[in-house]
Amino acid sequence: MRSKSYYFLLVVLALGLLSGVLFSRTKPNYGLDIKGGIRLTYKMDFSQLTAEQKTDLAGVRSKVITLLINRASGGLGVAEPVVFAKGDDQIIVELPGFSDATKAKEVMGQSARLEYYWARTVNTEINPNRIYTAAREKDQKNPVVNFTRRGSEREIVPGTPEYEAMIKSWDLILSGEDFGAASPTPSGDSTIPHLQFSSSGAPKIKEWTQRHNKAKEMLAAVLDKKVVSIAPIQEGAVISDEGVIQGTYSKEYVAKLCETLNSGALPVDLKEIGTTMVSPSIGQFALAKIITAGMIAFVVIAIFLVSYYAFPGVIALIALLLYVLFTLTALKTAGATFSLAGIAGFILSVGMAVDANILVFERFKEEMAAGKSLRTAIELGFNRALPAIIDSNACTILTSLVLANLGTGPVKGFATTLIIGVLISLFTAFTVTRSLLMFSVGSGLATNPKWFAVERSWFKKFDRKDAEPLTVVEKSKKWFLISAATVVLSIPFFFFGGFKLNVEFRGGYESVYSQGTTSFDSNLITKNLEIGGFKGGNATLATDGTGKQLVYIDVPVTPALKDAANDPARQKLIAAAAGIPDAVPSEFTSMSATLQAETIRNAAIGVVLSSGLVIFYLALRFGIGFGGFAPGMRFGISAIGALLHDILVVFGLAAVFGFIFHWEVSALFLTAMLTIIGFSVHDTIVIFDRIRENLRRPHGGETFGHLVDRSITRSFTRSINTSMTVIVTLFILVFFGTPTPELKFFVVAMMCGIISGTYSSIYNASPILYLWDKMAAAKSGSHATLVGMANVENDRTRIVSTAIGETPQVESTKSGRSYGQVRRRANSSQEKPGWEEID
DSSP states (O other), X not given: OHHHHHHHHHHHHHHHHXXXXXXXXXXXEEOHHHHOEEEEEEEEEOTTSOHHHHTTHHHHHHHHHHHHHHIIIIISOOSSOEEEEETTTEEEEEEETOOOHHHHHHHHHOOOOEEEEEOTTBOOSSOTTSSEXXXXXXXXXXXXXXXXXXXXXXXXXXXXXXXXXXXHTSEEEEEGGGEEEEEEEEETTEEEEEEEEOTTHHHHHHHHXXXXXXXXXXXXXXXXXXXXXXXXXXXXXXXXXEEEOOXXXXXXXXXXXXXXXXXXXXXXXXXXXXXXXXXXXXXXXXXXXXXXXXXXXXXXXXXXXXXXXSHHHHHHHHHHXXXXXXXHHHHHXXXXXXXXXXXXXXXXXXXXXXXXXXXXXXXXXXXXXXTOOHHHHHHHHHHHHXXXXXXXXXXXXXXXXXXXXXXXXXXXXXXXXXXXXXXXXXXXXXXXXXXXXXXXXXXXXXXXXXXXXXXXOSOHHHHSTTOOOOOOGGGHHHHHHHHHHHHXXXXXXXXXXXXXXXXXXXXXXXXXXXXXXXXXXXXXXXXXXXXXXXXXXXXXXXXXXXXXXXXXXXXXXXXXXXXXXXHHHHXXXXXXXXXXXXXXXXXXXXXXXHHHHHHHHHXXXXXXXXXXXXXXXXXXXXXXXXXXXXXXXXXXXXXXHHHHHHHHHHHHHHHHHHHHHOOOBOXXXXXXXXXXXXXXXXXXXXXXXXXHHHHHSOOTTOOHHHHHHHHHHHHHHHHHXXXXXXHHHHHHHHHHSOOSHHHHHHHHHHHHHHHHHHHHIIIIIHHHHHHHHHHHHHHHOGGGSHHHHHHHHHHHHHHHHHHTTOOOOOOBOTTSOBOOOOOEEOOOTTSOSSEEOOO
16 A cells, blocks of 8 residues: 555656646647737528538538638737637637737628629620619729729629629639739839639639620629629630739829738638637736735645645645645647637636545544544545545536536636646546555654544534434425525615616617716716616626726617727717717727627536436436436435526526626626536535445434435535635636626626535425435335335445445444344454454
């Protein structure tokens, strides 16, 4: 055993040194909300694809991503652009450090699909009586050819159905792969685009010009459904390997056009459905705040571990330091993006990483109180805490996987961080903590039981083996009424307009403003927005790193905003309506109805899918040994029943906080809800695991209600301690590390959900399981109860044990009840031969 501990210590030391080297050599990749920049969300239009292309949509998406990355790095000069697909038809483009939203949209949103058409319905010198007449280009910086229809003076402009129908009536000559490189070429006093044709395009254009040059037919250059040039083919002219786009253009336009064409044409059209412009100053301030909060939280957790658990707490602190090093190194090495939400997720994971150690230490203290030696108590503590730790963390990973697949940007970063953190916390708890403890005891460095603070407890009367259990299930009506009251009290705030959805859920615009040292009045701004025609507008206050107050204004889409020339113009309109025309705008976000609908759909799918996965997992895990999947569903659905209370509580508090602070429900709120699902079930599993364990070794003549109460009582300290470390971490984040309203609401929602989850895991989940079992007994008899099914399994275990020569022994207690406890040989060489009792 000692050599094994030494081996693990060497492995941990090697990993620590390797992580330290990698950590020092790798720079963190900060997200857009920290570095500042622009995020564009596009919807891909697959309608123009060929039948062959539609069979390979994954390939189409991959090509779009590659081309957009090239445009961002080449056309915009962004050093580290991030482009990724979301769902089947959306593309997210993040441009860190870039601030010109208009230019970004021009470069990234264009399909850059240049096409040559025979404009057979446009008047020519030889055929002057056709349907359409081409007008001259009016703007050299953005040349577009308009048309008029015969008999009408009204101009037909791009974007109208008639303009698109006109182009469709023409004959396509060249497109896509038919073009080669483009370059600016001097032409008199101006510059024109010079084009090379590819091996497929050259013969096509040559054949067409030879056939139509005598008639001087019109050749139109169409870029992204806009005619940028139209001119007749001169008599006798033949185009083959190269050509030019005729017209009068500015040098800037030609340079940008050639750059766009050379970056490659997108195989699909992109429709902009969302834009976010982030200020770097706000992000840097928020980063400093959240890191400070994380350091404070770590110190508080360290003090708790050492003061409450003594020497094991010191070991846990060492493991926690290694956890921080391992996790940050893994995230940096993998190129993970550190968003504000992702960093908050990491800090939360530090609080959660302590949970495994707490569960182990509390079980260790029970074994020590039962008279076990240090070595045996440590081994049993780890072994008996393992099922609860695995099950609870598995549920957290399941909900985080849902988040990672449904979310984007900050949400995805949070989920990824949490998953990596949970996996590494399992490693540090069962490798680092265990090997250090076993080495310390085995080497003689720590053999004094007083160093392990066995007697230290918040609730000493609950930790005694003979303690009278809490009466929980017998008073289930009382606990259910308290739970109902916490939900009902918040209902009026929904009718008062407290539950507010941000632009991600309802579509619209969000703009952030600062105004010197003058304070904003959120109520007055909201009232001004209503008067100014922005019904449903909302204002939320915050501060930046210089002490200036910020106001976050959300408004719905209106015709005036929709028709505004650009985002800065929209920001001016919003500020004027809000009564703060002189305020300085910074960040800006726009969301279309398309993105709004998807966000709402993802929110519903996320909650339902996460709950379903948790039920299924718990049914499998707890069904083993109790009659299979169906009885296991009792555990899973009971856990979700308690979780439903937590979800309703958090939604109710969202209405309360929205009424008081004007906070809005965003995608990060969805993240909080799914995190609550994982953590609320985490606490429930701790108790359910003890119920499962006690069902395998029930007291003789004990009712299921008494068994549940006994399980809750023996798990009470563990439940409080595991939740407390996370709640304290979130509490510190609320007051020291969340400068933006969205981030603060995100953390507050999680904190409230976990507090509610701690209550519901004790006072809702177990009573629901008890009542369900009681109904099963009334309907099908005692054999259908969990105790009945456990007895069948226990009898089977006795038969198997007898067959292999290990007859289970039954021992009477002073109360006259038999415990029916299976005894096993001690697994430690230091223990005296004999049997040890398992409780």
